[in-house]
Amino acid sequence: MTELTNLSILPVDFYEQPTLELAKSLLGCLLVKDTAAGSASGFIVETEAYMGPLDRAAHSFGNRRTKRTEVMFGESGSIYTYVMHTHTLVNVVSGGVGHPEAILIRAVEPHSGLELMQERRGIADIRKWTDGPGKLAKAMGITMEDYGGSFTAPPLYLAAGVEPEHISCGPRIGIGNSGEAKDYPWRFWVTGSPFISRATNRG
Template sequence: MIQYKPVLPIFYNKSTLELAQNLLGCVLVKETEEGVASGYIVETEAYMGPDDQAAHSFGNRRTKRTEVMFDQAGTVYTYTMHTHTLVNVVCAGVGIPHAILIRAVEPLDGQELMGVRRSGRPKKEWTNGPGKLTKALGIKMDDYGKHFMKPPLMICEGWPTDILTIQAGPRIGIDNSGEARDYPWRFYVADNPFISK
């Protein structure tokens, strides 16, 4: 099995937009009773809290769901959209509710397990969207509030960022968020076959 090395806590001490790009190439790892599944992060979206109409914490909104966004950088923020669990990295400082949505990963470890969890789908569609990757990796709502620095859900060292060609564009699925829908805060590895549509 692959030996995973979680990124150090200092890795998260960056501006939100910088971290959203630096997460690309890192490995998202989930340990479950069925086994370990992981993937290289190839697409992220930054949400800039109080001033970002597309963020759950717009206007410093604090609810049971968003409370974890006010925690320390590197905390896990999961939430449910329709029937899907989505996973985010809390970032910025304590009390500054920013988060980065992990939108897509390239399958790495545990591909047999991912194939079972995404049964009937071609490999290209296992993890090419934020709800798909959580199903494939086994990420669930009870990961909420944990930290990415230790199991069962970790962000680990992967590809060196300087070998990647990173592109930016508007975020997806936030049409009702005013001017925020046009901010170029989605980042992805150019030409990677696993980025979302």
């Protein structure tokens, strides 16, 4: 994607779109994380939408409200991080207050802080640094300390990027025990991107 010079942090009202629309609008946006070691960023190339109480694959299915899901009931644009198999995953809260929906950021195309990202991942192939939700969090320095923050301000935020020419959609990944929800076409990706998760058809 193109080089960006002046970052424009996305405002709160950007996140007030319906969740499925927001999941597509996030594609091409720039995810930025500032840490003591430096800043790293990447263009979002893959997302998954989780539609709350009626979505068997969502953490908030059945309006489940726990210490982990509490942030999902808050304002759109809040940061929802959780740990799965020792890996931190990062989500954008959507749906509005009292409507616990969220969008998982599944993959990004590395943009800045490349040396830092490579050091954190420990591999040479740039295509494998961020081609999955746990991988991108590690590469960018996203941790559980980011839970409950807002994507509208540092240290973890989203900026305007480059709108993709084509978007593909299909079933979400890794939710085989969620009944009919496993077939919902609520995963979106930039068509043809070499940086999306390996489990995704890049076409």
